[in-house]
Amino acid sequence: QSVLTQPPSVSGARGQRVTIPCTGSRANIGAGYDVQWYQQLPGAAPRLLIYGNSNRPSGVPERFSASKSGTSASLAISGLQAEDEADYYCQSYDRTSYVFGTGTKVTVL
Amino acid sequence: EVHLVESGGGLVQPGRSLTLSCAASGFTFDDYAMHWVRQAPGKGLEWVSGVSWNSGTIAYANSVKGRFTISRDNARSSLFLHMSNLRAEDTAFYYCVKDPRYRAMLLGYFDPWGQGTLVTVSS
Numbered sequence: 001q002s003v004l005t006q007p008p009s010v011s012g013a014r015g016q017r018v019t020i021p022c023t024g025s026r027a028n029i030g031a032g033y034d035v036q037w038y039q040q041l042p043g044a045a046p047r048l049l050i051y052g053n054s055n056r057p058s059g060v061p062e063r064f065s066a067s068k069s070g071t072s073a074s075l076a077i078s079g080l081q082a083e084d085e086a087d088y089y090c091q092s093y094d095r096t097s098y099v100f101g102t103g104t105k106v107t108v109l
Numbered sequence: 110e111v112h113l114v115e116s117g118g119g120l121v122q123p124g125r126s127l128t129l130s131c132a133a134s135g136f137t138f139d140d141y142a143m144h145w146v147r148q149a150p151g152k153g154l155e156w157v158s159g160v161s162w163n164s165g166t167i168a169y170a171n172s173v174k175g176r177f178t179i180s181r182d183n184a185r186s187s188l189f190l191h192m193s194n195l196r197a198e199d200t201a202f203y204y205c206v207k208d209p210r211y212r213a214m215l216l217g218y219f220d221p222w223g224q225g226t227l228v229t230v231s232s
Binding site (some may be wrong): 002034036038045047048091093096097098100103 | 156
């Protein structure tokens with residue numbers, strides 16, 4: 001069972017901004033461990049979207065941004081596009097183990 | 110370009126063993142930690158195990174500790190996961206993933222990911 005909680009789904013119209021929260025605890029995000037975000041398109045392997053709380057790897061569009069505060073983190077997608085329809089997972093560290101969020105499906109209306 | 114190609118998945122009976130392999134290319138394999146992450150069909154991601162660049166640090170998820178063994182062969186740029194006493198709940202896609210930080214040990218992240226190999230545990 002995941003120790004990082006995300007809403008099962010979020011949706012938005014093309015061009016809108018959506019945010020995905022990732023709620024942890026003092027044992028993981030609140031302990032100061034970095035948060036990463038991954039995007040998983042249908043039928044594909046996950047890919048890294050954000051690392052070190054708010055850094056984008058090369059090739060990731062600027063419309064993806066993220067932040068961390070206290071025991072939570074969030075991913076924002078601005079100017080939502082059809083190709084952003086995917087599952088999104090946060091990831092951090094908890095005591096002796098890497099942990100993932102429960103995952104959020106983003107639907108573009 | 111980094112390539113990670115998993116192999117060895119398939120159908121296996123409960124209680125039996127299976128070994129997964131991951132062939133890496135496009136980078137200096139022995140400078141990076143490697144991990145296995147799994148995903149049950151239609152479910153979320155679960156970290157399984159990781160090994161540091163020199164095999165000096167190895168870690169396992171509690172769910173597989175004592176049953177799975179991770180190893181690497183730097184001379185062959187290969188990562189392995191030996192799975193024993195398999196259970197139905199081990200059914201999943203198993204992804205080979207790289208920690209992109211040079212000679213880092215822990216507290217890392219995963220980039221890139223292989224395409225995965227499916228392990229099905231069923232009688």
